[in-house]
Amino acid sequence: MVSLRCGNLAIEGESSSAVATYLRVKELDLIFDLGRCPMSFIGTGHVFISHFHLDHYFGIPIYVSQRWLNGIPPGEIYVPKEGANQLQDLIERISLLDCGKVWDYQLTPVQAGDAVSFRENLVAHVLPLDHRVPSVGYLVCETRDKLKPEFSGLSGHEIVRLKQDGVLITNQVELPLIAYLGDTRTVPIDSHPLLKQCQVLICECTFLLPEHQERAAQTMHLHLDTLPELLEMFESEHIILTHFSRRYSPEMIRKRIHDVLSPEDRSRVQLLI
Ligand SMILES: [Zn+2]
Numbered sequence: 099m100v101s102l103r104c105g106n107l108a109i110e111g112e113s114s115s116a117v118a119t120y121l122r123v124k125e126l127d128l129i130f131d132l133g134r135c136p137m138s139f140i141g142t143g144h145v146f147i148s149h150f151h152l153d154h155y156f157g158i159p160i161y162v163s164q165r166w167l168n169g170i171p172p173g174e175i176y177v178p179k180e181g182a183n184q185l186q187d188l189i190e191r192i193s194l195l196d197c198g199k200v201w202d203y204q205l206t207p208v209q210a211g212d213a214v215s216f217r218e219n220l221v222a223h224v225l226p227l228d229h230r231v232p233s234v235g236y237l238v239c240e241t242r243d244k245l246k247p248e249f250s251g252l253s254g255h256e257i258v259r260l261k262q263d264g265v266l267i268t269n270q271v272e273l274p275l276i277a278y279l280g281d282t283r284t285v286p287i288d289s290h291p292l293l294k295q296c297q298v299l300i301c302e303c304t305f306l307l308p309e310h311q312e313r314a315a316q317t318m319h320l321h322l323d324t325l326p327e328l329l330e331m332f333e334s335e336h337i338i339l340t341h342f343s344r345r346y347s348p349e350m351i352r353k354r355i356h357d358v359l360s361p362e363d364r365s366r367v368q369l370l371i
């Protein structure tokens with residue numbers, strides 16, 4: 099399994115087109131997609147699924163059953179609302195087949211535009227993606243209370259008194275930490291005002307060679323040739339490229355990325371290969 103350091107966060111996992119994509123950010127207690135489920139991911143409490151292609155959700159029954167077997171309360175699994183009922187049916191049938199009863203589990207259907215609060219200070223905004231089946235991305239932000247500007251000159255004592263009087267002295271602000279774009283042929287840059295500023299961007303890049311442009315369009319995936327224009331719109335300090343087609347060797351992937359991206363972009367890009 100690969101582990102890529104992005105400032106305070108480490109992104110662990112694997113990603114290969116049509117095989118499996120599963121990524122964990124332990125510091126945020128979350129998983130993006132679960133195409134397989136390594137045992138080390140079982141204790142992580144929040145799973146965000148992008149879409150129902152098998153390489154992105156096949157690990158869910160293992161995740162659910164292993165938590166159940168080990169007496170760990172169900173994790174929160176967020177899935178696109180189209181297909182949520184079928185997944186529920188699938189989990190229940192598999193668990194009945196496995197042990198004659200239904201495992202405890204927690205599925206939450208989501209759709210683009212939703213904001214899901216989790217843990218104490220995190221929120222996941224659900225983004226619209228553009229793929230062959232309904233697909234969503236996630237922008238995870240940290241929420242913080244910030245003193246309203248009109249109170250910034252006050253002493254600690256005065257602030258305490260205002261609080262005691264029930265005056266609301268703070269606004270909630272959001273800090274965009276990480277965005278995950280599962281399979282998609284376009285990037286919804288305007289779907290959330292903070293998306294461009296995310297500190298870490300995880301972006302698929304399935305196809306690399308000029309002769310595979312048509313294949314990218316047909317299968318609704320991103321092509322490396324569109325990336326320079328796309329990355330220009332993101333202020334992200336760290337960019338992780340995922341989901342490369344298995345037809346490319348690691349050496350070819352590195353070479354194509356080197357040839358197509360500018361030195362500035364290369365300095366912030368890491369490859370999940
Ligand atoms: Zn995929």
Ligand SMILES: [Zn+2]
Pocket residue numbers: 149151229281
């Ligand atoms: Zn897909």
